[in-house]
Amino acid sequence: MARRDGRGGKGSEMTMREVAVRAGVALSSVSRVLNNHPDVSESMRAKVLTAVSELSYEPNLIASSLRRGSTMTVGFIVADISNPLFAEFSKGAATELDLAGYTMVLANSEFKKERDAQLARLFRWRRVDGLIISLADQDHPETIAELQRLEAPIVLFDRDAPQLPQASTVTADHAGGIRRATDHLLDLGHRRIAMITGPSPLRPTQERMRGFWEAYKARNIGHPADLVRLGSFDAAFGEAAASEFLQRSSPPTAIISGSNQLLVGVLRALHRMGLRPGRDIALVSCDDVPLAELHHPPITIVHRDTIHMGKVAAELLLERIRDEDAPPRLATVRTELLVRDSTFPITV
């Protein structure tokens, strides 16, 4: 019986049908053996498994997915996988998903909200069983709409999206972390503390500013106006913001940077101007990276365990994949202030 259409590979691919013929049993029996169905005799199991190995049969997971209605894949949409923050998060998630038999499907949005929407649609069409996403823009209506149409469970990474009440969320205690960092700087006598962090509408930014203001308010200290720069998480923004701050007539005595990329920019600005953190200006950044640990002097950091966050995201997702009635949950991982030599008492 020749192929009626253009399909077909090198022809070496065995199917269950051929295994069944070889073993002299029914197709359905092969399926039962391979899926460990309880009702199979030992002799049947033996016959089938011999045929399987004789023919080097390999299951076709695409056919299986179509029939079962589940692909055992989880989509992961991230702004930029080359950012260590996302890379570690994805590793934590992938490892955990893997343990449960799920494979991660990855796509970079490149910080473009339209890409988020596109990719969400693509993954829906690919019938992923779940989706983890770090939205480029948590209010983008198109993306929200695409996500709302998704029947599979969703986990948001560090984002607030009230329009997606069905989504679980994993975030970090940014407010607490920045509160401790700010208190630490205030304890050291700093008053003119500059804050450089990401886009204003994003959860991490909102939470950080909350912690920041709280620290000032708790001491009844008026915070100096115009020492806050919210914009984006990249190095160029960090460099520009830091440069601008440092050229003022009364510059800040301390800077808090909101990401590892911003830190790169801030350090570039400092180096360029011949300023040394820990001596000429106090510096705190968010998320520990080798650069922070091994800088001279080492940089004080608001730390969170990003690999763990990935693991938690996977857990939240699996929970809802396994039980579609499970309510969405919000998981907040703790942050920790790693005090290093870039913060020092003000000496004026």
Added chain:
Amino acid sequence: MARRDGRGGKGSEMTMREVAVRAGVALSSVSRVLNNHPDVSESMRAKVLTAVSELSYEPNLIASSLRRGSTMTVGFIVADISNPLFAEFSKGAATELDLAGYTMVLANSEFKKERDAQLARLFRWRRVDGLIISLADQDHPETIAELQRLEAPIVLFDRDAPQLPQASTVTADHAGGIRRATDHLLDLGHRRIAMITGPSPLRPTQERMRGFWEAYKARNIGHPADLVRLGSFDAAFGEAAASEFLQRSSPPTAIISGSNQLLVGVLRALHRMGLRPGRDIALVSCDDVPLAELHHPPITIVHRDTIHMGKVAAELLLERIRDEDAPPRLATVRTELLVRDSTFPITV
């Protein structure tokens, strides 16, 4: 007509059949319209597209994959996605694949060769259209066997595998890079140059050692024995190797480190012993990262464009996906010595 089996989601998923009914046309016509088949009248196209949008029809890519025999997915097996080297490479590849309509499926081998084999098999079962892999162990027979059984094209990242003649390879000019780095150090008067890099059987290690010896040989200088440490690419190994070197009675005057992770270890060792690169010892590392640029002093680096390497890997793969008769190719991207302040003339 009720479902005969347990399948089915929330029921809101439309199929081509329902679109066909709604539009009052045949199922095959719907397919033709959606696949931009040339032989479709304007009226047909209009009818179908209206029905599609009225019903919010969404294609099922799993069914499509089964029927077409192609999944439009590419597997990517990497030791550790949280390593910036691999993360940037994967980004370059994913971006390029995306342009061609392919989606990347990611898995971490965690440097375990058994995982490589497992994952290769899983991706074969998932019917990926291509595979990019950075082998943990380029001689592991089980993994080689699994890869040989794969009908889809393969691209190796920075590995030699003579047993996989059908695979394309993307690598970097490690030999040239290290040759230039070594020449640079020799020019500066260094003679006792230590080399710390990855597992001996791996291509990058082999190539680097080749460039290293070449530099010595070209000047008829005997290289000091016992100043080479080949083992693994992680920070712990780098720290141990550097510590050992520096505790000797006649320590090296320069160190070459073979990866960003090794650099972290080497710097930890130096910092711990109170030694400053660029003053107490010369230091060169491989692959530029923020830590190298912003270290005090900045670290001299053998640079390669890893995002570009990912792009090239994707191109090599797509070439062979599109034309299965295309011969496998070897692409070597250039390396470049970025001279910074961690290398200095020996003053003895």
Added chain:
DNA sequence: TTGTATGCGTTATCAA
């Protein structure tokens, strides 16, 4: 240009 019919490889139902 359009419609009819078949099969991709699997799982699940039903009857034996």
Added chain:
DNA sequence: TTGATAACGCATACAA
């Protein structure tokens, strides 16, 4: 416990 058979949703050969 096993076998026959019908979908899963789609793309294509073939007939009209």
